[in-house]
Amino acid sequence: MSTSTPDQFATPPGLTPELMQWVRTQSAAGVPLPSLLHSMRTAGWAEHLARRALALPEAGHLPHPFDAVKPQSDGQQSALDRHLPDPDLQTDPCCIDAGDRQVHVLMSMRHPRVVVFGNLLSDEECEAIIAAASPRMQRSLTVDNQSGGEAVNDDRTSNGMFFQRGELDLISRIEARIARLLGWPTENGEGLQVLHYRPGAEYKPHYDYFAPNEPGTPTILKRGGQRVGTLVMYLNEPARGGGTTFPDVGLQIVPRRGNAVFFSYDRPDPATKTLHGGAPVLEGEKWIATKWLREREFK
Ligand SMILES: O=C(O)CCC(=O)C(=O)O
Numbered sequence: 001m002s003t004s005t006p007d008q009f010a011t012p013p014g015l016t017p018e019l020m021q022w023v024r025t026q027s028a029a030g031v032p033l034p035s036l037l038h039s040m041r042t043a044g045w046a047e048h049l050a051r052r053a054l055a056l057p058e059a060g061h062l063p064h065p066f067d068a069v070k071p072q073s074d075g076q077q078s079a080l081d082r083h084l085p086d087p088d089l090q091t092d093p094c095c096i097d098a099g100d101r102q103v104h105v106l107m108s109m110r111h112p113r114v115v116v117f118g119n120l121l122s123d124e125e126c127e128a129i130i131a132a133a134s135p136r137m138q139r140s141l142t143v144d145n146q147s148g149g150e151a152v153n154d155d156r157t158s159n160g161m162f163f164q165r166g167e168l169d170l171i172s173r174i175e176a177r178i179a180r181l182l183g184w185p186t187e188n189g190e191g192l193q194v195l196h197y198r199p200g201a202e203y204k205p206h207y208d209y210f211a212p213n214e215p216g217t218p219t220i221l222k223r224g225g226q227r228v229g230t231l232v233m234y235l236n237e238p239a240r241g242g243g244t245t246f247p248d249v250g251l252q253i254v255p256r257r258g259n260a261v262f263f264s265y266d267r268p269d270p271a272t273k274t275l276h277g278g279a280p281v282l283e284g285e286k287w288i289a290t291k292w293l294r295e296r297e298f299k
């Protein structure tokens with residue numbers, strides 16, 4: 001906490017010093033306000049008290065760097081949930097109705113925001129995505145911060161391709177499922193990317209958001225604003241290696257066919273702790289499909 005605002009988290013009426021200490025610690029660790037509010041609500045604090053603890057207005061939207069988000073069509077979600085893609089773990093923490101499929105929640109973490117899903121894709125869907133992508137695979141490019149274009153990157157030794165959004169019925173079906181699962185409009189998603197790693201291939205730790213101060217970033221942001229979330233879906237199982245790692249928190253997700261890892265970042269900043277990578281595949285191959293979510297419609 002900055003020492004220039006010593007009273008920001010002083011103990012207001014109705015709150016305990018222990019709670020305020022917790023708020024101070026979390027805040028100093030960079031936990032975003034929406035996450036703190038959510039945690040307090042989940043722990044049973046009334047909305048107005050939780051907001052008071054966080055020095056937020058008693059009602060209305062949270063201040064947030066990503067204001068330009070469309071309201072959800074079902075009108076069900078709270079203002080809090082609308083700021084970032086996120087699964088609804090309130091209704092049922094174990095299973096989410098994603099429209100045409102019941103998706104399992106295997107693990108969730110607040111900071112960084114990470115949720116691991118099971119049963120997101122069927123075996124047949126995984127096979128069909130690989131089959132449709134295979135003839136179009138090329139050495140992976142990454143968005144080049146300098147130019148705003150794309151470039152080969154030594155940190156990323158996989159092969160890949162992009163589907164257009166809605167390019168095949170299969171892709172549309174999966175995109176609709178993801179939109180429902182994460183409460184985020186399909187139009188805000190980039191086209192699905194398929195990656196193939198052979199033994200030795202990896203994707204070194206990186207952030208998926210676009211670095212704010214790079215010269216090419218303004219060009220990139222014209223197409224739908226910042227990335228705010230990533231869903232990595234596992235299409236097969238490498239025999240050894242190839243986990244998705246989050247080095248800041250020592251977390252590794254083991255690829256299992258049909259499962260997926262989701263993470264979100266409320267600002268383009270390492271404080272989100274969303275540094276992550278694809279560890280080298282040691283034996284066998286790894287196929288994934290990645291969906292990146294933007295603040296606004298991606299055109
Ligand atoms: O290969 C993985 O597990 C991670 C992929 C990834 O970071 C990405 O596609 O942005």
Ligand SMILES: [Fe+2]
Binds near residue numbers: 206207230
């Ligand atoms: Fe990534």
